[in-house]
Amino acid sequence: MSTTASSRRAWRSQLAFCTADPFHESTAEAFHFIRDGVVVCENGRFAAVGEAERILPTLGDDIPIEHYPDHIIIPGMVDAHVHYPQHGIIGAYSGELLEWLEQVAFPAEAAFADRAHADSVAEEFLEGLLTNGTTTALVFATVHEASVEAFFTAAARRGLRMICGKVLMDRNAPAALLDTADSGDRQSRALIERWHGHDRLGYAVTPRFALTSSSAQLSSAGRLLEAYPDVLLHTHLCENPHEIQAVKGEFPHCEDYLGVYEAHGLVGSRSVFAHSIHLSEREQACLGEHDAAVAFCPMSNFALGSGLFDLDAARQHRLRVALGSDVGAGNSLSLLRCLDEAYKTCKLRGQRLEPAHALYLATLGGARALGLERQIGSLEVGKEADFVVLDPLATPDQRSRNVPPRDASERLFTIFSLGDDRCVAQTIAAGRVAHRRTAEAIPS
Known part of the structure; x- marks a missing residue:
């Protein structure tokens, strides 16, 4: 409606x-x-x-x-990377990324098999975005279809421009959060047909990250992008050194982390890669050549001790850069607070973030990263x-x-x-x- x-x-x-x-x-x-x-x-x-x-x-x-x-x-501000099912775990104490996923994020996401729970959190999350001045977001749901249905239903009722996707995750996670390459493909297609382009809503094919998807599932995600040429690809990339090593162990024949996504047809102008902190020169160049976008998530990068995003390097490679709150590892839905952390990240790297540039990251830069610059920003x-x-x-x-x-x-x-x-x-x-x-x- x-x-x-x-x-x-x-x-x-x-x-x-x-x-x-x-x-x-x-x-x-x-x-x-x-x-x-x-x-x-x-x-x-x-x-x-x-x-x-x-x-x-x-x-x-x-x-x-x-x-x-x-x-x-x-x-209206644009949040280019956020997990709505993690809204209730903001401020949880834990270690670095992989420990935090196991101890905090995965248990919270398991509850989203219950549609009533998903409905309740979706309502609270959207109210939280609007209270903080965010009018568009690229959103992770969970592996459950019900989580996506709940989010899109709530967003449509408010007439918001939102993008979301069902998480694809068929290994290296609790059994209650696993799908398969086939079921993930089937459910994603049904959700795309039902919601993509409905009112102001859009869909993103959403493998969580290379560590939790088999080669078969990543290939399936690539086929989804081919079948639906205007949906986005939303995933994580090079957030944490231990994560990067784990991905190398799972895909030893790929040159690097981004090479895993490249090999499965997931790097392109519709791709949004969250974090992208520890990129090699090759990966930076490859992202630029494919006109891919990255989401700068300073709050969660600080909270999990993941590292400092290199904004100058992204600029030099002409990457499309947006801002992401990355709630719930990020500790606020406020992109104003996120901009303060982005400014500090740049200071620590000896870089500058001018106010006009900061405004751009939170508005038109976010719109461009999501391919929405003709509509918003x-x-x-x-x-x-x-x-x-x-x-x-x-x-x-x-x-x-x-x-x-x-x-x-x-x-x-x-x-x-x-x-x-x-x-x-x-x-x-x-x-x-x-x-x-x-x-x-x-x-x-």
Whole structure:
């Protein structure tokens, strides 16, 4: 059921958005800041975007306008890697990746054989995304069909643009979480036919990672990509040194970790590889040559001690880079908090993450990684009206700053470095208010 708006509405505030990649274009051309701007929504899309003095005279008196003079409107944020079944295990104590999977993640995911449980968590998860200003996400479900059905049902009811897939996992995991190459293929095809392209929903073929899928299953995933030329491939790559060694042991004839996916037809322009921290030069070059995307997941990389993503190397190889919360190893659905961790990752590597570049990663960069840049990711006429109204003085630390921001970049930086869900005054999806901060949540 579509929930797009049919009447015209407008929001007036400061506007900040990218229309190109500031990593490869000049910031002046890619980044836009309008001190007094208006966005007009009609039928779920942007009907007008620009300076208030230009747009306001064109609006009739009957068009409602919400005015936030001290706030900033940005495009809806895009989470390019997150596990909705792990929403309830945020903050669990454990060791590194493989131990964490065994002790924390796998037991939690086993419960998703129960559709009622999956329905409940899907509802909570989507509310969590919207509360944090995320309007689109690339989402892991579990091996159970019911987990995907629950997620898509909840997302469709809200009219959200979401991508999800059933996990493919036929070895090296608890028996209750295993499928087979045949059953995984059959169930994935049924889910694609039912949900892909329904309203604003999309499907991703989702082998968990090379360690938990046999060669037969990875080959089956490659055939799914051939059969459905507009679905995505979503998996993990080079997250942890012990993981990499384990994959080498399972696939000794492949040159490296990415070579496993290459050998099974899984590396291409529709592929999104989460983490990609410990890549060789060959793997970096191969990803660039195939126009693949990677999801930068700093919160979980810190939490599990996995390592530091090399943003400069990704830029040099012209990889499409997006941001991922990677909940539940990541400890928040807030991409504002994620951007703060991304900034720190770059600092530790001796690199820079400028505010405009950070905004790009969380919005248009995410849209491009998911092949959705024509639909979402910026404030442009004709695109789907997904956006967020951010309050730059929502937290005590933000209010205690006694030096005003020097310019638009510093204003964004203070939100990215000090902000969280409290900064999200409104989240608008397809022109409708999907989340509004309650009066109780507004600081005095």
